[in-house]
Amino acid sequence: MRTMAVIGTGLIGTSVALAVSRRGVTVYLSDRDPAAARTAAALGAGFVRTPAEPVDLAVLAVPPSQVGAVLAEAQGRRLADSYTDVASVKAEPERAALSHAPDPDRYVGGHPLAGRERSGPLAARADLFTGRNWVLTPSPLTSDETFDQALELVALCGAVPVVMGSKDHDAAVAVTSHVPHLMASLMAARLREGPADLPRLAGQGLRDATRIAGGDSRLWGDILQANAPAIAGVLRDLHRDLSRLVPALDALAAPGGRERDLGMRTLVDLLDRGISGLAEIPDTRSGASPEDLCVRVAVPDRPGELARLLAAVADFGIAADDARVEEARPDGDAHGAGFAVRFTVPPRTADRLVAVLGAGGWDVVRDATVAVTRPGRSPA
Amino acid sequence: MRTMAVIGTGLIGTSVALAVSRRGVTVYLSDRDPAAARTAAALGAGFVRTPAEPVDLAVLAVPPSQVGAVLAEAQGRRLADSYTDVASVKAEPERAALSHAPDPDRYVGGHPLAGRERSGPLAARADLFTGRNWVLTPSPLTSDETFDQALELVALCGAVPVVMGSKDHDAAVAVTSHVPHLMASLMAARLREGPADLPRLAGQGLRDATRIAGGDSRLWGDILQANAPAIAGVLRDLHRDLSRLVPALDALAAPGGRERDLGMRTLVDLLDRGISGLAEIPDTRSGASPEDLCVRVAVPDRPGELARLLAAVADFGIAADDARVEEARPDGDAHGAGFAVRFTVPPRTADRLVAVLGAGGWDVVRDATVAVTRPGRSPA
Numbered sequence: 203m204r205t206m207a208v209i210g211t212g213l214i215g216t217s218v219a220l221a222v223s224r225r226g227v228t229v230y231l232s233d234r235d236p237a238a239a240r241t242a243a244a245l246g247a248g249f250v251r252t253p254a255e256p257v258d259l260a261v262l263a264v265p266p267s268q269v270g271a272v273l274a275e276a277q278g279r280r281l282a283d284s285y286t287d288v289a290s291v292k293a294e295p296e297r298a299a300l301s302h303a304p305d306p307d308r309y310v311g312g313h314p315l316a317g318r319e320r321s322g323p324l325a326a327r328a329d330l331f332t333g334r335n336w337v338l339t340p341s342p343l344t345s346d347e348t349f350d351q352a353l354e355l356v357a358l359c360g361a362v363p364v365v366m367g368s369k370d371h372d373a374a375v376a377v378t379s380h381v382p383h384l385m386a387s388l389m390a391a392r393l394r395e396g397p398a399d400l401p402r403l404a405g406q407g408l409r410d411a412t413r414i415a416g417g418d419s420r421l422w423g424d425i426l427q428a429n430a431p432a433i434a435g436v437l438r439d440l441h442r443d444l445s446r447l448v449p450a451l452d453a454l455a456a457p458g459g460r461e462r463d464l465g466m467r468t469l470v471d472l473l474d475r476g477i478s479g480l481a482e483i484p485d486t487r488s489g490a491s492p493e494d495l496c497v498r499v500a501v502p503d504r505p506g507e508l509a510r511l512l513a514a515v516a517d518f519g520i521a522a523d524d525a526r527v528e529e530a531r532p533d534g535d536a537h538g539a540g541f542a543v544r545f546t547v548p549p550r551t552a553d554r555l556v557a558v559l560g561a562g563g564w565d566v567v568r569d570a571t572v573a574v575t576r577p578g579r580s581p582a
Numbered sequence: 583m584r585t586m587a588v589i590g591t592g593l594i595g596t597s598v599a600l601a602v603s604r605r606g607v608t609v610y611l612s613d614r615d616p617a618a619a620r621t622a623a624a625l626g627a628g629f630v631r632t633p634a635e636p637v638d639l640a641v642l643a644v645p646p647s648q649v650g651a652v653l654a655e656a657q658g659r660r661l662a663d664s665y666t667d668v669a670s671v672k673a674e675p676e677r678a679a680l681s682h683a684p685d686p687d688r689y690v691g692g693h694p695l696a697g698r699e700r701s702g703p704l705a706a707r708a709d710l711f712t713g714r715n716w717v718l719t720p721s722p723l724t725s726d727e728t729f730d731q732a733l734e735l736v737a738l739c740g741a742v743p744v745v746m747g748s749k750d751h752d753a754a755v756a757v758t759s760h761v762p763h764l765m766a767s768l769m770a771a772r773l774r775e776g777p778a779d780l781p782r783l784a785g786q787g788l789r790d791a792t793r794i795a796g797g798d799s800r801l802w803g804d805i806l807q808a809n810a811p812a813i814a815g816v817l818r819d820l821h822r823d824l825s826r827l828v829p830a831l832d833a834l835a836a837p838g839g840r841e842r843d844l845g846m847r848t849l850v851d852l853l854d855r856g857i858s859g860l861a862e863i864p865d866t867r868s869g870a871s872p873e874d875l876c877v878r879v880a881v882p883d884r885p886g887e888l889a890r891l892l893a894a895v896a897d898f899g900i901a902a903d904d905a906r907v908e909e910a911r912p913d914g915d916a917h918g919a920g921f922a923v924r925f926t927v928p929p930r931t932a933d934r935l936v937a938v939l940g941a942g943g944w945d946v947v948r949d950a951t952v953a954v955t956r957p958g959r960s961p962a
Contacts (some may be wrong), residue, residue, distance in 0.1 A: 237907065237921065240883055240921065241888065241907055241921070243883075243885050244881055244882075244883065244884070244885065244886070244887050244888035244889070244921075245886075245888045245889050245892075246885055246886040246888075246889040247885075248885070249885060315783060315785045316785070317785065317786075317787070324905055324906075324907065334785075335782050335783070337783065364779060364782050364783075366777070366779055370777040370779065371783070373776055373777055373780075374776055374777050374779065374780040374783045375783055377769075377772050377773065377775075377776050377780060378773070378780065378781075378783045378784050378785070378788045379783070379785065379787060379788060381769065381772075382769055382787065382788055382791040382792070383787070384827065384852070385765050385769060385791075386791055386856065387852050387853050387855070387856025387857075387859075388820055388823050388824075388827075388852065388856070389757075389761065389762050389765060389820075389856075389859075390855075390856040390857070390859030390860045390862075390863075391852065391855035391856050391858075391859045392757050392761075392816065392819065392820075392859065393757065393758070393859040393860075393862040393863065394855070394858065394859050394862060395757075396753055396754055396757050397746070397750040397753055397754050399744060399746055399750065399754065400753075400754040400757060400758065400862075401758075401862040401863060401864060402715050402717075402744050402864070403695060403715070403717065403744075403751070403754045403755055403758045403759070404695075404758050404862075404863045404864065405695045405696070405697065405714075405758070405759065406697075407697070407759060407762065407763070407793075407794040408758045408759060408762055408863065409863055410790040410791070410793050410794065411762040411765075411766055411790070411791055411792075411793075411794055412762070412791075412856075412859070412860060412863070413787075413790050413791075413860075414787040414790065414791055415853070415856035415857065415859070415860055416857060416860055417857075419850050419853035419854045419857060420850060422853050423846055423849050423850040423853060426831075426834070426849060427834045427845075427846060427849070430831045430832075430834035430835035430845075431831075431835040433831050434828055434831035434832050434835060436772065437824055437827060437828050437831060438828055439772065440768055440769075440772075440824060441821065441824040441825065441828060443768050443771075444768075444817055444820060444821040444824065445821065447764065447768075447817060448814055448817050448818055448821060451806075451810045451811075451813050451814035451817060452810075452814050454806070454807045454810035455810035455811040455814060465807075465810075466803055466807060469803050469806060469807070470799050470800065470803045472764070472767050472768065472771065473767050473795070473799035473802050473803060474799050475767070475770075475771035475774070476766065476767025476768070476769075476770040476771050476792075476795035477767075477770070477795065477796060477797075477799060478771075478774065479767075479769075479770030479771045479772065479773040479774050479792070479795070480770045480773075480792060480793075480795055480796055482770075482773040482774060482780075482781040482784075483770075483773065483781060483784045483788065483789055483792070484781060484782070484784065501624055503620060503623075503624065504624070505623050505624065505626055505627075505628070505629060506624070506625075506626040507624050508621065508624035508625045508626075509624070509625050509626040512625075525704055526704075527617065527621055527704065541617065541620065541621070541624070
């Protein structure tokens, strides 16, 4: 890929342009707001110029409802050999491409799963897509060449391609994005009602739960409209869930008895299903690696000893809540009363941790159990 | 305040004990799980001992449904002069105190608005409450002395007291905490249904929107049960909202016409109400201070110039999205075509920024408009 056009230099379009410009691609920028395109160019995202000959790939970074028209217009003037978009719904743009575009085989739908609360070119970042999933939804007509160009774009942006059908994509984002947005809006709207001091009770939980309700309401209206059938289905499910949950809460508010027990069971069952649903969300933070080793430290049962230990391990980047109290030794042992604390750390850290804590007078062991399950492992 | 008892050494109880211990208060710790109390003591939160004489204040850090019983028991053995709790619902503990406790005038309800996703004493932090709101809900019987002791506790923890009635508190937390938790659970539960690739479409928005669905389901069941009437009321409102929203989405999914326009209006109206509700949530991040000054920099209209400017201001802790494009100058002026970028910064930074950027060849001015609105202001 040598040349690319980006139509629409908002957050996503400018970030794409920045990412591929850094990889040596020449990018031609345009936007219906000329100032936005010039801002993107001044950031180093490319040039505000019409290419003299067709570019390899055009990226349409416009709202979902405009993808079809912009695609038809761009293909009409032979802007590029291949075309993709970055809209967060995919069935409607695909339908528009198949029914109106001059060369539907030259288009593949795309949706990078990245964003920020802020919009516009100044919020753009070249690394916005690094490590993120980027869905591609080839239609039955999409040519191999166009699909390959889109895959190269994803690779240039450092993202991970996920190939899905456009309808499956839209059913999934209804659950993962659109309905959560609407529910956040419904909850945030309630903050204007109720007691005067209500907003002072807002904590981080509410802030997190409602943050996605922000953003441009017309752009979001456009996105939600383009996926209205899938969203309506999920909202119907939630409506039905609430029809069950309200009587359960009513029962819990009542004096007691069997109905109250049933209400509590309904409630805890819902909470448990929510917790197991959370486990489906891939965690972007790195968890414990299978290479990790355990280090166990005995802590004397005196005030401040655990705090002293945690201060000592803080140098290794280990936080207090990375520690696990392994066993209580209420009756004491050779070392007197106390308990053991376990840290799970990478092998290299384990060796240094054992050495430093040992030198500091702590009773510390590398966990034998873990070592035994990894025969032949030599300390790093 | 010289002495305090903390009953329940989980996250909140241990954090309270750590905070007041650092301020010189002697803290006596207890928990129905002796290992938890000993862990808290080893962190430096206090002593696992029964005080020889009544302490000044006992903090009951137990689940809401247990506050009444624990209060009655503690008052029965004269553990303290005054009592408060930290449960996240307040009407039910108050009712229990007024009807069962030996000295209801010696109790005032409390609810610090702080927490973490992790629980238990090892997740505790002495600064957990710093700058956070801490609601106190005195009953008609609460004595001035007890209320003052609770206010001193709040101050020792570095928190900000908010005084409310217990019923108003519960109506507010239904909106700000309990219903968002339940909605997050309902949405997270749906992640187990739908297309197989669905979790790969989960982004940061979904992660934030559902995070509060985590946590111990039995503890949360207990919390929600204690506030069931207020929660049921809010859920009824949401149920009604959904009854309106589903037809609006259905209309948007239909071919077009007047109903579709009405559907879009309903949708955008909801989104706008959500956005205005978000504005009610106080932002913990420091926003622009009224002391701040504007610095305007002219940017030549050449690729990479804005990136060069943003790199230059990064040393001052100014991020790209702190910049605002102020005016486009498509026709150019004395400095040629380009635009201006505005940064809002503290006065001290403004002076250094102007000096450094000026020395770097940038065309930079401190904003006269802002200076004029602050007559008599001398540069720091």
